[in-house]
Amino acid sequence: MSRVLKTSRFLGLATMMCVGMYQNVLLASGQGAPAWMIGGHAHLGVLSILAVVMGFAVDAFALDGTLRSAVTSLYVVGQWCLPLTVWLAGGFGLEFLHPTAFLRGLCLIVAMLLMAYQAATSSSRSATGPRSTAPADD
Numbered sequence: 644m645s646r647v648l649k650t651s652r653f654l655g656l657a658t659m660m661c662v663g664m665y666q667n668v669l670l671a672s673g674q675g676a677p678a679w680m681i682g683g684h685a686h687l688g689v690l691s692i693l694a695v696v697m698g699f700a701v702d703a704f705a706l707d708g709t710l711r712s713a714v715t716s717l718y719v720v721g722q723w724c725l726p727l728t729v730w731l732a733g734g735f736g737l738e739f740l741h742p743t744a745f746l747r748g749l750c751l752i753v754a755m756l757l758m759a760y761q762a763a764t765s766s767s768r769s770a771t772g773p774r775s776t777a778p779a780d781d
Contacts, residue, residue: 647715647716647719648694648697648698648701648715648718648719649698651691651694651719651722651723652691652692652694652695652698653691655687655688655690655691655694655722655723656688656691656692658687658691659684659687659688659691662680662683662684662687663684663688665680666680666681666684677733677734678733679729679730679732679733679734680730680733680734682726682729682733683726683727683729683730683733683734684726686725686726686729687722687723687726690721690722690725690726690751691722693722694718694719694722697714697718697754697758700758701714701715701758704758704761704762704765705765706761710757710761713753713754713757714754714757714758717750717751717753717754717757718750718751718754720747720750721747721748721749721750721751721754722751724743724747724750725744725747725748725751728740728741728743728744728747729744732744
């Protein structure tokens with residue numbers, strides 16, 4: 644799996660957890676967490692969880708070269724820039740950034756469409772190769 648994608652997913656989850664803890668502090672002190680903070684928190688959390696899945700899919704479909712770089716780069720840019728756009732535009736009053744959320748979302752969509760193309764045109768290693776371990780019994 645791409646080192647960048649591996650690092651990004653765990654860093655994103657850790658960041659999302661820190662923001663969640665801060666939101667808890669706000670709520671415990673009688674303040675409400677602002678909507679823009681909640682929205683960015685949710686985006687980063689979901690996109691970081693999906694980065695875990697994306698990393699395994701990139702490996703399972705044996706992406707390499709330019710396609711691997713494109714999927715990884717587009718996904719990581721979208722994973723971080725979409726929540727940051729929400730936080731900066733809503734939290735810091737930089738409303739001119741709101742339209743750029745569409746560009747960040749487009750990065751994620753293109754990454755997913757590239758993976759959909761790969762899924763449609765090739766088989767995954769896990770589907771064609773022998774299993775090295777038995778499935779868990781949980």
